Amino acid sequence: MAERIALITGITGQDGAYLAEFLLARGYTVHGLRRRSSSFNTGRIDHVLHDPHEHGVPLTLHYGDLTDSTNLLRVVQETQPTEIYNLAAQSHVAVSFETPEYTANADGLGTLRLLEAIRILGLQKQVRFYQASTSELYGLVQEVPQRESTPFYPRSPYAVAKLYAYWITVNYREAYGIHASNGILFNHESPIRGETFVTRKITRAVAAIVSGVQEKLFLGNLDAKRDWGHARDYVEGMWRICQQAEPGDYVLATGETHTVREFTEKAFARAGRTIAWQGEGVEEKGVDRASGDVVVEVDPRYFRPTEVHQLLGDPTKAREQLGWRHRVSFDQLVEEMVDADLEALRRHNAGVRI
Numbered sequence: 645m646a647e648r649i650a651l652i653t654g655i656t657g658q659d660g661a662y663l664a665e666f667l668l669a670r671g672y673t674v675h676g677l678r679r680r681s682s683s684f685n686t687g688r689i690d691h692v693l694h695d696p697h698e699h700g701v702p703l704t705l706h707y708g709d710l711t712d713s714t715n716l717l718r719v720v721q722e723t724q725p726t727e728i729y730n731l732a733a734q735s736h737v738a739v740s741f742e743t744p745e746y747t748a749n750a751d752g753l754g755t756l757r758l759l760e761a762i763r764i765l766g767l768q769k770q771v772r773f774y775q776a777s778t779s780e781l782y783g784l785v786q787e788v789p790q791r792e793s794t795p796f797y798p799r800s801p802y803a804v805a806k807l808y809a810y811w812i813t814v815n816y817r818e819a820y821g822i823h824a825s826n827g828i829l830f831n832h833e834s835p836i837r838g839e840t841f842v843t844r845k846i847t848r849a850v851a852a853i854v855s856g857v858q859e860k861l862f863l864g865n866l867d868a869k870r871d872w873g874h875a876r877d878y879v880e881g882m883w884r885i886c887q888q889a890e891p892g893d894y895v896l897a898t899g900e901t902h903t904v905r906e907f908t909e910k911a912f913a914r915a916g917r918t919i920a921w922q923g924e925g926v927e928e929k930g931v932d933r934a935s936g937d938v939v940v941e942v943d944p945r946y947f948r949p950t951e952v953h954q955l956l957g958d959p960t961k962a963r964e965q966l967g968w969r970h971r972v973s974f975d976q977l978v979e980e981m982v983d984a985d986l987e988a989l990r991r992h993n994a995g996v997r998i
């Protein structure tokens with residue numbers, strides 16, 4: 645079999661780490677784009693990194709940035725990938741309201757820069773391209789559940805940038821015959837999820853509160869509904885999309901939706917704790933403020949200027965065409981994340997380096 649070479653942008657992020665592991669296990673040579681940072685940022689992939697002085701290491705990192713065209717051209721030229729997974733992004737929706745121009749540059753134009761690199765280098769027939777599209781494209785929801793044909797209505801600078809990336813991927817497929825696909829992925833989480841996304845913020849707080857190092861948890865909109873799956877399942881879906889004879893656009897989702905409130909309750913229940921809710925809007929929901937032993941307070945600072953209230957995906961096309969379905973249930977996801985954060989804090993408190 646010809647050598648399979650993958651280039652992963654965003655390899656130091658949650659999905660990049662799981663995807664690198666997945667591809668290495670399948671015999672790929674993997675190249676990853678990493679950003680220069682003043683502190684180490686390879687914590688999620690250290691376990692698959694080799695000493696670069698060794699011969700024939702299967703994973704190589706290259707410094708780079710999606711805002712730097714010449715760098716992307718050089719990395720694509722040097723690595724000659726057969727598959728490119730464009731996972732790099734300023735991926736935080738709330739942060740995109742603070743950094744809209746940068747988010748547009750990295751998440752929108754960054755995708756164009758990579759597609760142009762493929763075209764300029766004449767790799768149209770050699771490379772398969774995967775774009776990390778998102779359920780945030782559905783934003784102000786036009787249809788429930790959301791499927792590939794559901795109209796988009798983005799509600800944040802992040803989602804608007806990703807809308808450009810989605811369509812430029814479709815355009816380069818149609819204009820230049822590139823095997824370029826969009827995975828429209830609904831939220832997926834894991835124990836290595838970024839610490840400021842709501843699931844991980846909650847599971848870290850469970851550990852910190854149970855251990856007595858944090859008093860209470862502040863959250864924003866408790867009523868937001870998300871279709872949450874496990875990142876490990878979703879990176880397999882990305883790979884399956886790239887293995888299809890024809891490129892296409894696919895929703896990957898669980899087909900179940902839960903509120904932030906439900907996630908919070910389940911997470912604390914896993915540690916044997918109940919919640920006393922406090923703050924704006926809590927009483928209208930008929931929630932008994934006094935009943936729990938852990939205080940979770942609604943803090944409007946975490947509200948977004950425009951919110952995505954409800955996401956629920958229909959993964960039928962992925963199931964039928966890719967043979968993909970999620971394996972980890974909502975309850976299993978919550979349990980795995982809480983247990984991992986409890987264990988990490990226990991090891992930390994015991995003086996073990998985590």
Ligand code: NDP
Nearest residue numbers: 654656657658659709710731732733735750776778831832
């Ligand atoms: P993370 O935020 O965990 O990782 C993002 C990655 O992109 C990191 O490696 C980060 O580097 C890198 N990055 C950020 N900006 C740049 C830049 N300008 N140039 C190069 N690299 C950059 O995201 P996830 O792993 O959760 O998500 C992966 C992709 O999938 C993202 O594009 C995200 O928008 C999208 N997505 C995610 C979903 C989810 O639920 N997780 C759902 C749908 C789509 P560093 O480590 O240095 O910060």
Ligand code: GDR
Nearest residue numbers: 735737778779780830831840841842843863864865868946
């Ligand atoms: P999201 O994820 O915006 O869906 O984007 P996030 O976990 O940040 O928010 C989910 C929902 O929870 C509400 N929320 C809070 N969110 C955060 N971060 N912090 C809080 O304290 C808090 N309280 C309530 C939010 O308002 C929102 O409704 C993620 C990212 O991974 C994107 O890159 C990806 O495209 C989408 O998922 C699919």
